[in-house]
Amino acid sequence: MKIKNICCIGAGYVGGPTMTVIADKCPDLQIDVVDLNEKRIEDWNNNDFTKLPIYEPGLADIVKRRRGKNLHFSNLIKEKIENADLVFISVNTPTKKKGVGAGKASDLKWVEACARQVAEFSKGHTIVVEKSTLPVRTAEVIKSILFASYNLNEDKETEKTFDVLSNPEFLSEGTAIKDLENPDRVLIGGEKEEAIEALCSVYRCWVPEEKILKTNIWSSELAKLTANAFLAQRISSINSISALCEATGADIREVSRAIGSDTRIGSKFLVSGPGFGGSCFKKDILNLVYLSNHFGLPEVANFWESVVELNKWNQKRISELIVKKLYGSVSGKKISILGFAFKANTNDTRESAAINICKDLLEEGAILYIHDPKVESNQIAKDLNLEPLKESFTEHESLRNSEIGNWYFANSIRESLTGADAVILLTEWDEYTCIDWREASNLMRKPSWIFDSRSILNPEKIKASCLNFWRIGDGSIN
Numbered sequence: 001m002k003i004k005n006i007c008c009i010g011a012g013y014v015g016g017p018t019m020t021v022i023a024d025k026c027p028d029l030q031i032d033v034v035d036l037n038e039k040r041i042e043d044w045n046n047n048d049f050t051k052l053p054i055y056e057p058g059l060a061d062i063v064k065r066r067r068g069k070n071l072h073f074s075n076l077i078k079e080k081i082e083n084a085d086l087v088f089i090s091v092n093t094p095t096k097k098k099g100v101g102a103g104k105a106s107d108l109k110w111v112e113a114c115a116r117q118v119a120e121f122s123k124g125h126t127i128v129v130e131k132s133t134l135p136v137r138t139a140e141v142i143k144s145i146l147f148a149s150y151n152l153n154e155d156k157e158t159e160k161t162f163d164v165l166s167n168p169e170f171l172s173e174g175t176a177i178k179d180l181e182n183p184d185r186v187l188i189g190g191e192k193e194e195a196i197e198a199l200c201s202v203y204r205c206w207v208p209e210e211k212i213l214k215t216n217i218w219s220s221e222l223a224k225l226t227a228n229a230f231l232a233q234r235i236s237s238i239n240s241i242s243a244l245c246e247a248t249g250a251d252i253r254e255v256s257r258a259i260g261s262d263t264r265i266g267s268k269f270l271v272s273g274p275g276f277g278g279s280c281f282k283k284d285i286l287n288l289v290y291l292s293n294h295f296g297l298p299e300v301a302n303f304w305e306s307v308v309e310l311n312k313w314n315q316k317r318i319s320e321l322i323v324k325k326l327y328g329s330v331s332g333k334k335i336s337i338l339g340f341a342f343k344a345n346t347n348d349t350r351e352s353a354a355i356n357i358c359k360d361l362l363e364e365g366a367i368l369y370i371h372d373p374k375v376e377s378n379q380i381a382k383d384l385n386l387e388p389l390k391e392s393f394t395e396h397e398s399l400r401n402s403e404i405g406n407w408y409f410a411n412s413i414r415e416s417l418t419g420a421d422a423v424i425l426l427t428e429w430d431e432y433t434c435i436d437w438r439e440a441s442n443l444m445r446k447p448s449w450i451f452d453s454r455s456i457l458n459p460e461k462i463k464a465s466c467l468n469f470w471r472i473g474d475g476s477i478n
């Protein structure tokens with residue numbers, strides 16, 4: 001089973017960067033990334049490399065290097081599947097909104113559609129690899145669809161055969177290229193040694209042998225969910241202690257440092273913040289919850305569900321304390337929101353804590369001036385389910401009397417701060433650490449408040465600028 005042509009279905013946050021790095025590391029392979037979404041493909045083919053559909057540090061340079069050589073983006077789903085020895089399925093698997101398992105189970109309709117496309121268009125032998133985060137036993141679904149197409153072919157010449165592998169992606173947005181180029185491990189789950197070996201040969205181009213772990217297919221699927229659940233659990237744990245720090249006078253940064261230096265605990269994923277976001281953590285935990293309930297393990301389900309519940313509570317806690325500090329009302333007040341992405345160095349807003357916090361403040365009647373270096377206005381409008389104001393608040397002081405929450409897209413940090421009663425920092429973008437707080441203080445309406453939910457600002461400089469200051473988990477100042 002020698003791999004020459006790879007087709008990846010889904011040109012999103014996982015498929016795009018992963019295939020770009022494989023193309024770069026394996027110049028002898030031809031990689032085709034296909035997607036139903038024509039605009040997305042058009043953007044991947046844009047000659048202005050700052051306009052790629054995904055922002056990831058380092059990604060544009062590699063796309064520039066490989067695109068048109070051994071990396072191609074197109075909507076030619078049929079042709080590229082036909083031609084492929086190996087197909088990665090890398091499509092979205094959002095949580096189901098209705099029906100059985102609503103709110104917990106993943107909606108597999110896109111994965112199912114892909115399996116049907118592969119069953120219909122593939123020729124000869126094809127290795128099908130699950131790349132998207134999927135509930136355990138999805139491989140079974142894919143297999144049953146693929147293997148049903150066996151029977152359609154009586155002619156030996158055109159017979160189709162398949163192997164199904166699980167190869168979950170562990171990249172983290174914002175550091176995707178680094179994570180792909182130097183992974184902690186590559187996990188491959190499967191049944192047939194030959195197929196596993198074929199996929200290993202792709203990774204061996206740059207990943208040391210000892211980092212390639214082989215398991216059975218179910219362990220591989222479950223390991224992905226478990227890794228994300230463990231990481232998310234650490235964040236909920238530290239955020240719960242953060243609230244206790246604020247109540248007792250302790251400082252979460254000191255507590256994190258103290259516990260993180262225990263080698264059994266380790267220092268990563270102990271940064272307290274507004275709550276985890278991103279497309280994976282919540283979805284994967286809810287999958288575990290669904291799975292545990294399904295197999296009659298309600299205690300296990302409740303344990304994991306509490307990680308998501310605490311995350312929700314943490315976001316609510318922050319919006320409530322902002323309203324409280326602003327004298328019990330934010331109605332008609334201008335509030336600067338710094339950062340909307342779920343973390344720095346990405347334009348992704350899926351499950352961002354900013355969405356819920358902004359919605360709460362809009363509900364209270366605030367006028368939000370939202371700034372983010374990479375997230376576009378139309379994405380924020382979609383997330384908040386509200387179109388932005390067309391004209392700036394500064395020209396419409398009358399909005400202060402409005403009781404209806406509104407938002408405006410701030411093109412600069414300065415615009416967002418001018419006349420604001422409060423600044424709420426929600427994403428840890430580097431550029432927010434360079435704000436001149438003396439100047440900011442002159443621009444803002446007094447008394448002004450700064451809320452740092454990511455602990456990246458310098459408290460001394462802010463306090464010296466006559467600004468009121470709150471930061472997460474700091475019991476000494478709250």
Ligand code: UDX
Pocket residue numbers: 169170171172173174228231235268269270271272273274275276277278279280281342343344
């Ligand atoms: C995560 C996993 O890390 C990755 O392995 C998996 O493949 C996909 O899901 P991602 O969601 O891209 O990656 O980003 P991650 O860095 O894990 O951050 C997730 C959320 O947790 C972000 O909102 C981040 O701000 C938050 N976080 C992270 C904290 O609040 N504190 C921390 O210490 C770390």
Ligand code: ADP
Pocket residue numbers: 009010011012013014015034035036037040077090091092093110113114132133279
């Ligand atoms: P992820 O973060 O998992 O990569 P994204 O939503 O960013 O998720 O990307 C998934 C991509 O998969 C989208 O661009 C979507 O258009 C594409 N997609 C979904 N179903 C299909 C399908 N049946 N065939 C081709 N592309 C698909």
